[in-house]
Amino acid sequence: MISVCEVCKKRVKIGELGRCVICCNVFERIEELAAKVLEDLEDYEFESFSVGSKLRGSAKAVQNFLKTELGIDDELNFKRNFNREFARKIREKSGKNFKPNGDVRVIVDLEDLRIDYEIQPVYIFGRYKKRVRYLAQTRWLCSFCKGRGCEACNFTGKKYLSVEDIIITPALEVFEGENAFLHGSGREDVDARMLGNGRPFVLEVVKPKKRKVDLKELERKINEGSGAVEVKLLGYATHKDVERIKSASYKKRYRALVVFEKEVDERTLKDALEKLKTVIHQRTPKRVEHRRADKVRVKRVYDTKLLLHRGNKAVIEIEAEGGLYIKELVSGDEGRTKPSLAELIGVNCYVDKLDVVWIYDAT
Known part of the structure; x- marks a missing residue:
C-alpha cells in the first residue's frame, strides 16, 4: 500500500510504517x-524573504518511481505544499514579509534538509567625479602577479588604484558585505578626469548584513577618504538600474588639450572643428582592440568649440554621442576614424590631456 500523509494532500492514509x-x-x-533559518539569519537585516526547495538523491528517486511506475506525479504538488507551509511558518515566527524576490531566499534540500541562503545584493545609484589622472574606474590587477602582490606593483596586487576601490572600502564597512562592485555608465580613460556633474553608476554590495544605512553618512565617508573621488549618492536602486545605465546612451562633453606636429593657423583649426560636427565612422581603436570587438561604430559629433589656441597647442571642447573615442577622433588612429581632426587639418596631432566635463541625461 502506498503510504502518504494528509499534508501531502492525499486521500489514502499512512500505512503500517507510519512514514509518508x-x-x-x-x-x-x-x-x-x-x-x-531565523537562527542562521540572526546577523542579517531583511524585511522580506522567499523560499524554495529541491529534490535530489533518494527523494528524487521516490518521485520518479511514483510517476513512472504508478502514474502518480507528486513532485510539483509536494514541493509547492512544502514551500507554502515553510513560508507560512517563517512568516509566523519572524513577522517578515513573503515576496517572490525577497531580500533573502531560503532553499531547502529535501534529501538531507540542508538549508542554503541567497542574500540579495544591495544596489545604490549615484554619480562620481574623478579629480585626478591615472586612476582606473574599476579594479585593475597587476599583470605580473595577477593580484597576489609583487615588487612591480609595490605588493598592492594592483596596476592602478581605482574609483571602485575608493568607493567600496567604506561601503563594505557600513553594509558589512562580502564584496562590492561598481557598475558605471561607460568609463573614462585611466589618464582622463571625470568632472562636471559626474558619471552615473550603481554600486552593488554582495551579501550585506546591513541593508538600510544612512547614505549621507556613507557619502561623507567616501568623499573624505582620498580627495581623488567625490560621489553623490542618490538613493537605493535595483538590478534593473544596472542594466539601465549600461544600456543607456549618454551624450557627453569633453575638454581636450591637443598638441599638433607643427603650428596650425587658427582659422584652419576653426574650420576643421566646424567640419568635425558630423557623423563619425570609427573602427575599434588599436589601443583597445585586444579587449573590444573589432567593428566600425557610427557616432555623431554634435558640437565643437575652440577655447584656447597657442602655436601648436589648442584646448577644444567636443560634445558627442556616448561611445565615441575622443583621442582617436583627434588623431585619426592611422585612418581607423573618419573624419578626424588630424585628417581635416592635414597635420598629425594627439590628445595630451582629456577631461569629461559633462554627462547629459540618458536618451
Whole structure:
C-alpha cells in the first residue's frame, strides 16, 4: 500500500510504517527548520524573504518511481505544499514579509534538509567625479602577479588604484558585505578626469548584513577618504538600474588639450572643428582592440568649440554621442576614424590631456 500523509494532500492514509513515501514526514520538521533559518539569519537585516526547495538523491528517486511506475506525479504538488507551509511558518515566527524576490531566499534540500541562503545584493545609484589622472574606474590587477602582490606593483596586487576601490572600502564597512562592485555608465580613460556633474553608476554590495544605512553618512565617508573621488549618492536602486545605465546612451562633453606636429593657423583649426560636427565612422581603436570587438561604430559629433589656441597647442571642447573615442577622433588612429581632426587639418596631432566635463541625461 502506498503510504502518504494528509499534508501531502492525499486521500489514502499512512500505512503500517507510519512514514509518508512522498515527503518522509518532512512537514513534521517545518517548525524546527524555520527556527534554524531565523537562527542562521540572526546577523542579517531583511524585511522580506522567499523560499524554495529541491529534490535530489533518494527523494528524487521516490518521485520518479511514483510517476513512472504508478502514474502518480507528486513532485510539483509536494514541493509547492512544502514551500507554502515553510513560508507560512517563517512568516509566523519572524513577522517578515513573503515576496517572490525577497531580500533573502531560503532553499531547502529535501534529501538531507540542508538549508542554503541567497542574500540579495544591495544596489545604490549615484554619480562620481574623478579629480585626478591615472586612476582606473574599476579594479585593475597587476599583470605580473595577477593580484597576489609583487615588487612591480609595490605588493598592492594592483596596476592602478581605482574609483571602485575608493568607493567600496567604506561601503563594505557600513553594509558589512562580502564584496562590492561598481557598475558605471561607460568609463573614462585611466589618464582622463571625470568632472562636471559626474558619471552615473550603481554600486552593488554582495551579501550585506546591513541593508538600510544612512547614505549621507556613507557619502561623507567616501568623499573624505582620498580627495581623488567625490560621489553623490542618490538613493537605493535595483538590478534593473544596472542594466539601465549600461544600456543607456549618454551624450557627453569633453575638454581636450591637443598638441599638433607643427603650428596650425587658427582659422584652419576653426574650420576643421566646424567640419568635425558630423557623423563619425570609427573602427575599434588599436589601443583597445585586444579587449573590444573589432567593428566600425557610427557616432555623431554634435558640437565643437575652440577655447584656447597657442602655436601648436589648442584646448577644444567636443560634445558627442556616448561611445565615441575622443583621442582617436583627434588623431585619426592611422585612418581607423573618419573624419578626424588630424585628417581635416592635414597635420598629425594627439590628445595630451582629456577631461569629461559633462554627462547629459540618458536618451
